[in-house]
Amino acid sequence: MNYIGSKFSLLKFLEDSINEILSKNKETKQSNEMIFADIFAGTGCVGAHFKGLGYSIIANDIQYYSYVITKHMIENNGNLDKDRMSVLINELNSLEGIEGFIYNNYSYEGTEGKEFRRMYFTADNAKKCDAIRQTIENWFTNNRINQNEYYFLLGSLINSIDKYANTASVYGAYLKKLKKTALKKMDLTPLPYTVGHVNCKVFNENVNTLISKISGDILYLDPPYNERQYCSNYHILETIARYDNPIIKGKTGLRSYKEQKSDFCVKAKVCDAFENIIKNANFKYIFLSYNNEGLMSFEKIKNIMSKYGDYFLYAQEYRRFKADSNRENKADSTIEYLHCLVKRS
Numbered sequence: 001m002n003y004i005g006s007k008f009s010l011l012k013f014l015e016d017s018i019n020e021i022l023s024k025n026k027e028t029k030q031s032n033e034m035i036f037a038d039i040f041a042g043t044g045c046v047g048a049h050f051k052g053l054g055y056s057i058i059a060n061d062i063q064y065y066s067y068v069i070t071k072h073m074i075e076n077n078g079n080l081d082k083d084r085m086s087v088l089i090n091e092l093n094s095l096e097g098i099e100g101f102i103y104n105n106y107s108y109e110g111t112e113g114k115e116f117r118r119m120y121f122t123a124d125n126a127k128k129c130d131a132i133r134q135t136i137e138n139w140f141t142n143n144r145i146n147q148n149e150y151y152f153l154l155g156s157l158i159n160s161i162d163k164y165a166n167t168a169s170v171y172g173a174y175l176k177k178l179k180k181t182a183l184k185k186m187d188l189t190p191l192p193y194t195v196g197h198v199n200c201k202v203f204n205e206n207v208n209t210l211i212s213k214i215s216g217d218i219l220y221l222d223p224p225y226n227e228r229q230y231c232s233n234y235h236i237l238e239t240i241a242r243y244d245n246p247i248i249k250g251k252t253g254l255r256s257y258k259e260q261k262s263d264f265c266v267k268a269k270v271c272d273a274f275e276n277i278i279k280n281a282n283f284k285y286i287f288l289s290y291n292n293e294g295l296m297s298f299e300k301i302k303n304i305m306s307k308y309g310d311y312f313l314y315a316q317e318y319r320r321f322k323a324d325s326n327r328e329n330k331a332d333s334t335i336e337y338l339h340c341l342v343k344r345s
């Protein structure tokens, strides 16, 4: 998934930097004896990577679509019958389209005669999305699929439909003309999961409240680093995941996101929110991914983390996220920093 701030291409950098810090402590346990928490999980790729390395994973995100995807990638673990899953995927792929919420609000044909015409998906793909979404819910309600299968199928839908969205990258706006990938016929493809530790748990909470309920060995923090709220940039994925017929508004058909606004996107609040996490974290090792253009200054991060133990810093040059190409700063690479804290007990 093309996601703002995804760490997919930085996994090796994270793994190497974390290993280097852990290797300084002779008493460090084996990975399968340690809990790794990824509490701003997004696409779930960091938690999934460390699950593959043997860690027991705690994952979390405030967005429900992220929770669904991560529930599958992190909590499912060889418990799905592959043949049965491919039968279900084929069945969903061959459904007749339905004129449901996505078609009626986010396709050009479905919004004809309405106050706002929107072109997020072709009529066919929107109808197919509605048909698949409704069928997954019916199957679950009627016990044809269990909860693990439910998250697998729903996660696969969210991951698949995103490839056909008629956007430059995020759902804050749609393109005026249908782009090539949006015109393709949607194909539901299975979202893979990572085989690893059987003891993994996924949450859908605000980190500010979650932090005092969890504990472990390694805490990985990857908060938003600028004002762009994920809830408004991925609102359609949220609605597909919840499928709760929300009241939507304006040109882009935005759902209300009051409860999901992040303090990490607000300059006046971010430092307090960050310190709250560091202070209350019941973890020995804390790692923060943050780039050099973030709302929190470097000095501020260092000052906050150093209050609670020994501070280290790793850096790597990183290619800029595609949606950033319109910005004034046209450099196509940026430096990604990994701030580390070995917390005093």
Ligand SMILES: C[S@@+](CC[C@H](N)C(=O)[O-])C[C@H]1O[C@@H](n2cnc3c(N)ncnc32)[C@H](O)[C@@H]1O
Pocket (backbone or CB within 6 Å): 003, 004, 005, 006, 007, 008, 039, 040, 041, 042, 043, 044, 045, 046, 060, 061, 062, 063, 066, 205, 206, 207, 208, 222, 223, 224, 225, 230, 231, 261, 262, 263, 264
């Ligand atoms: C930079 S992205 C994480 C990307 C992720 N590491 C990946 O590789 O896909 C930040 C994530 O933090 C989530 N988030 C922001 N504020 C949050 C909060 N207060 N509590 C929980 N999650 C939050 C957003 O929904 C978003 O998915």
